[in-house]
Amino acid sequence: MSEELTPTQEAPSSFFWGNVSALGATAIELVVGARELYSVFVRTLYYVVRGRREKGVLLRQMYEIGNKSVFFLTVTMGALGMILVYQAGLQAARVVPDYQMLGATYLQLLIRDLAASLGSLMLATRVGAGIAAEIGSMVVTEQVDALRMCAADPIDFLIVPRFLASMIMTTVLVIWAGFVAFLAGAATAYFAFDVMPQTFFNARMVTSADFATGFAKCIAYGAAIPIVSGYCGLSTFGGSEGVGWATTRAVVNTSLAIIILNFFISSASFVIFAG
Amino acid sequence: MAQERSIEVKVGILILVSFGILGAFVLVMGGLNFEKTYPVFVDFDNPGGLQSGAPVKIAGVKVGKVQQLEFRGGQIDPKTGRRTLVRVKCAIEARVRDSIHDDADFYVTTQGVLGEQFLAIEPGSNTKPVLAENSVLKGIDPPRLDLFLAKGYELLDTTMAGIRNNRELISDIAVNTAGLLKGLNNVVSDNRDRINRTVANVEELSTEANALTREARAKYVNNPKIDRTIENVDRISADLQRDTGPLLRDAKEALANLSRASATIGGEAEQAKVKKALDDIVQLAARANATAADAQAIVTHIKTGKGTVGALLMDEQVYDDVQEMVRDLKHNPWKFLWKE
Numbered sequence: 001m002s003e004e005l006t007p008t009q010e011a012p013s014s015f016f017w018g019n020v021s022a023l024g025a026t027a028i029e030l031v032v033g034a035r036e037l038y039s040v041f042v043r044t045l046y047y048v049v050r051g052r053r054e055k056g057v058l059l060r061q062m063y064e065i066g067n068k069s070v071f072f073l074t075v076t077m078g079a080l081g082m083i084l085v086y087q088a089g090l091q092a093a094r095v096v097p098d099y100q101m102l103g104a105t106y107l108q109l110l111i112r113d114l115a116a117s118l119g120s121l122m123l124a125t126r127v128g129a130g131i132a133a134e135i136g137s138m139v140v141t142e143q144v145d146a147l148r149m150c151a152a153d154p155i156d157f158l159i160v161p162r163f164l165a166s167m168i169m170t171t172v173l174v175i176w177a178g179f180v181a182f183l184a185g186a187a188t189a190y191f192a193f194d195v196m197p198q199t200f201f202n203a204r205m206v207t208s209a210d211f212a213t214g215f216a217k218c219i220a221y222g223a224a225i226p227i228v229s230g231y232c233g234l235s236t237f238g239g240s241e242g243v244g245w246a247t248t249r250a251v252v253n254t255s256l257a258i259i260i261l262n263f264f265i266s267s268a269s270f271v272i273f274a275g
Numbered sequence: 276m277a278q279e280r281s282i283e284v285k286v287g288i289l290i291l292v293s294f295g296i297l298g299a300f301v302l303v304m305g306g307l308n309f310e311k312t313y314p315v316f317v318d319f320d321n322p323g324g325l326q327s328g329a330p331v332k333i334a335g336v337k338v339g340k341v342q343q344l345e346f347r348g349g350q351i352d353p354k355t356g357r358r359t360l361v362r363v364k365c366a367i368e369a370r371v372r373d374s375i376h377d378d379a380d381f382y383v384t385t386q387g388v389l390g391e392q393f394l395a396i397e398p399g400s401n402t403k404p405v406l407a408e409n410s411v412l413k414g415i416d417p418p419r420l421d422l423f424l425a426k427g428y429e430l431l432d433t434t435m436a437g438i439r440n441n442r443e444l445i446s447d448i449a450v451n452t453a454g455l456l457k458g459l460n461n462v463v464s465d466n467r468d469r470i471n472r473t474v475a476n477v478e479e480l481s482t483e484a485n486a487l488t489r490e491a492r493a494k495y496v497n498n499p500k501i502d503r504t505i506e507n508v509d510r511i512s513a514d515l516q517r518d519t520g521p522l523l524r525d526a527k528e529a530l531a532n533l534s535r536a537s538a539t540i541g542g543e544a545e546q547a548k549v550k551k552a553l554d555d556i557v558q559l560a561a562r563a564n565a566t567a568a569d570a571q572a573i574v575t576h577i578k579t580g581k582g583t584v585g586a587l588l589m590d591e592q593v594y595d596d597v598q599e600m601v602r603d604l605k606h607n608p609w610k611f612l613w614k615e
Contacts, residue, residue: 063282066289100386172293179296203303204328204391211301 033235040155040231044163047156057161065127065162066169073177076122077115081181084114085188099193103200106185112210112269113217115178117262120170120221122177124254128229131162132250135233136243144234154234162226170222171215178214209273217265224257312339312366316411317381317394318352318359323417324392325383331365331394333374339367341394355411363414365394376403382415392417 085106092102135158138144144154182201189195229250236246319325322344331339343364352359367375376399384395394414399406406412438445463470495501540546576582580589587593604610 059282059286062286067282067285070289101391104391168290172290175293175297176289201303203300204330 036235037228037231040159040234041227043153043155044159044227044230047153047160048164051156051160054161058165061161061165062169064130065123065165066172069123069126069169069173070176072126073119073122073173074180077119077177077181078184080114080118081110081184082188084181085185086192089189089193093193099189099195100199101202101205102189102193102195103186104202104205107182107201107203108205108210110178110182110185111206111214113214113262113266115181116174116214116217116221117258118181119174119177120217120225120258121255123170123173123221124225124229124258125251127166128225128250128254129247131226131229132233132236132247133243135159135230136236136246137240139234139236140239140243155230159226159230159234162230163223166226167219167222170225171218174214174218174221207273209269213265213269213273216269217262220261220265221258224261225254228254228257310368310370312368313372313408314342315365315367315375315406316409317363317365317414318355318357318411319361319363319383319414319416321416321419322361322363322414323383323419325363325394325417326392329391329393331367331396333371333396333398338371338396339365341365352411355413357413362411363394367396373405374398375406376400377406378403379406379412380415381412383417385417 085102088106089099089102092099135144135154138154138158144158147154147157186195186197186200189200190197232246232250232253236242238245325341325344327341327343329341330337331341341363345362345364347359347362349358349360351357375396379399380397382395382397383392385392540549577585577588580586
């Protein structure tokens with residue numbers, strides 16, 4: 001396509017046309033990327049149903065994604081919980097110096113959104129980067145090509161176990177992350193604003209709609225992380241530099257995917273459960 | 276293999292812990308309560324922002340929750356005979372059943388200034404019976420802050436308008452009041468000495484009155500004589516009270532007698548008869564009087580010696596003549612037959 005645009009480069013406004021061509025190239029790249037991502041997703045779903053299962057692979061992936069992320073998530077979500085409650089308390093003190101509903105609103109927010117979104121963002125940085133680096137280096141070292149030669153689809157062999165493990169372990173880790181964030185928030189509320197833990201632990205604002213939304217987000221993010229980062233890994237080119245790029249792209253795109261999904265799921269939940 | 280096993284255990288533990296947290300939270304959120312509850316219905320005209328699931332509290336302690344809010348649209352409930360707009364069904368824990376009585380008050384109130392609303396129970400008095408299951412009560416509606424604000428705003432508006440429209444009048448009043456106060460101040464400061472004197476006099480007077488009162492009390496109130504008098508009066512009144520009974524009984528009896536007598540006479544025929552008899556008696560008495568007068572006249576007549584009987588009784592000469600004649604006859608009996 002760029003060859004077709006070459007005659008216009010000699011025009012007086014070559015700078016303008018250059019920008020336009022860059023925009024067009026980006027758009028085409030995006031469309032192609034989205035189509036490939038979609039194809040990876042569909043093939044993953046296909047192999048989840050039809051694929052061959054190698055024993056112990058799923059478990060190892062669950063261990064890699066789940067157990068090895070517990071410490072990281074506990075630290076980050078604990079810190080985030082403390083910061084969130086502390087800032088919310090300071091803001092609340094400006095409006096009404098009444099902290100009775102601090103815990104209830106915080107818990108609702110956690111279950112509906114923050115535990116899943118923030119937890120998955122944290123997870124995406126660690127798990128997504130790991131998946132992209134692993135698959136990317138396999139692409140670079142032509143292991144993936146070897147798989148293809150053995151008539152084994154790398155998606156079935158590499159992505160499906162990570163996909164399943166990630167969906168399960170993201171849900172598990174988000175529950176854990178929410179728990180930690182809430183405990184950290186309760187401790188902050190007690191030490192910073194003298195809110196008793198029994199006052200803070202107020203589940204009255206939480207409805208089953210919040211639970212459904214949170215659970216939907218867990219599943220969606222859990223599915224998005226391995227697919228987006230796996231796609232980034234599979235589309236690696238070049239040497240070790242390409243692996244680095246693939247890792248970066250994986251983290252960026254996974255985070256972006258989580259935020260976009262968050263927007264759509266929150267909107268859908270707002271429509272379905274009428275606020 | 277051992278490593279595989281340890282991975283399995285670790286993954287299993289993480290999943291178990293996570294779902295354990297989730298399960299525990301769901302149980303807590305569902306307000307899982309193993310206490311038995313009993314339903315009570317409370318009618319409201321406007322329960323404010325009360326929601327189903329809101330807690331029911333006695334003295335700030337949670338004892339149940341609001342299960343359902345039913346809009347009844349002001350229909351007359353045949354059970355209570357009241358128009359009910361909203362009926363709140365609440366489940367109250369059975370452990371507090373004995374402390375809620377028939378006259379308990381149910382009202383909607385809030386936690387803190389902007390907190391959520393809940394149903395509070397004022398348990399009522401211990402003398403009343405315990406509130407029965409499925410009872411329907413009338414709740415106290417929460418204060419309508421919006422209404423209060425609306426009315427308050429109107430009041431404020433009216434006041435402001437009044438002030439604005441009567442600005443001159445109000446300023447006149449203020450000026451006059453200020454002048455009055457100034458004049459009063461002048462009067463007070465000019466007559467300070469006199470006022471002081473007056474106050475001193477009043478004080479003296481009150482002191483005297485005080486002394487007087489004390490004296491009067493000593494003399495008239497704390498005096499034993501008075502006590503005695505009162506005692507006597509008391510006794511007399513007691514006697515009187517004691518005697519009044521029999522006295523009244525006697526009087527009653529006399530009255531009854533009288534009543535009986537009058538009843539006997541009662542009839543008109545009897546009354547006429549009695550009247551007639553009385554008339555006769557009067558006539559008789561008049562006649563007797565006349566007869567007595569006649570007799571008196573006769574006696575007077577006789578006394579003066581008039582008439583035959585008078586002469587016989589009153590004239591000595593007649594007696595002498597008769598004596599002489601009798602004596603003469605005794606001596607000369609023939610004279611009966613023969614005249615000399």
